[in-house]
Amino acid sequence: MSLSVQNVGLIVGSLRRESINRKLASSIVGLAPDRLKFTEISLAQLPMYNGDLENDRPAPVRRFTDAVRNCDSVFIVMPEFNRSLPAVLKNAIDWGSKPQPENVWLDKPVGMTGISPGAIGTAVGQQHLRQILGVLGAAVVGGEAYLTNRPELFDPAGMLADSSTEEFLRNYVTRFADFADKLLRQ
Numbered sequence: 001m002s003l004s005v006q007n008v009g010l011i012v013g014s015l016r017r018e019s020i021n022r023k024l025a026s027s028i029v030g031l032a033p034d035r036l037k038f039t040e041i042s043l044a045q046l047p048m049y050n051g052d053l054e055n056d057r058p059a060p061v062r063r064f065t066d067a068v069r070n071c072d073s074v075f076i077v078m079p080e081f082n083r084s085l086p087a088v089l090k091n092a093i094d095w096g097s098k099p100q101p102e103n104v105w106l107d108k109p110v111g112m113t114g115i116s117p118g119a120i121g122t123a124v125g126q127q128h129l130r131q132i133l134g135v136l137g138a139a140v141v142g143g144e145a146y147l148t149n150r151p152e153l154f155d156p157a158g159m160l161a162d163s164s165t166e167e168f169l170r171n172y173v174t175r176f177a178d179f180a181d182k183l184l185r186q
């Protein structure tokens with residue numbers, strides 16, 4: 001049995017206007033099971049983590065942590081930067097991890113994918129992301145979904161235009177949704 005609606009917080013780990021990961025994220029919203037309701041949780045306004053701000057957290061930080069806390073699950077689409085996750089995403093995770101009793105990642109079901117031009121598109125970056133989320137007690141779905149960008153992968157409108165890639169991602173996102181449902185039902 002699955003939940004009728006699963007509210008998924010969608011995090012794109014790139015701030016770039018023409019981001020291929022943002023295009024991938026948009027395509028995933030379109031191909032995912034209907035019961036998933038995606039809402040983007042933006043990283044764009046977050047300041048760099050600074051413990052001096054803890055007594056009066058900036059509004060964008062509170063909006064970010066409230067959004068992660070209130071969604072059923074989180075789906076991350078990110079590029080790989082220097083074989084790791086982009087700093088903008090690590091910064092957001094750090095804000096969400098503090099103060100430790102209010103860690104928003106604890107027991108949160110998380111799925112991830114990403115695309116980069118490299119041959120092992122984001123695989124190593126995802127390993128780092130998994131490690132960090134594991135330390136924070138998030139429930140990361142098993143398996144891997146990473147893509148190497150190719151010119152023919154997206155159509156001129158920026159949507160995925162490759163049926164086998166769509167099928168692969170649909171399977172991964174469905175497995176993520178089922179995994180999250182199992183945890184949320186408990």
Ligand SMILES: Cc1cc2nc3c(=O)[nH]c(=O)nc-3n(C[C@H](O)[C@H](O)[C@H](O)COP(=O)(O)O)c2cc1C
Pocket residue numbers: 014015016018019020021022078079080081082083084115116117118119120121122
């Ligand atoms: C600082 C930096 C480091 C990068 N490191 C990697 C890397 O380790 N592996 C990789 O495949 N691509 C790497 N790239 C290339 C990015 O994956 C590529 O620019 C990608 O398009 C960025 O994602 P976006 O289009 O969603 O912004 C790097 C790019 C930058 C700016």
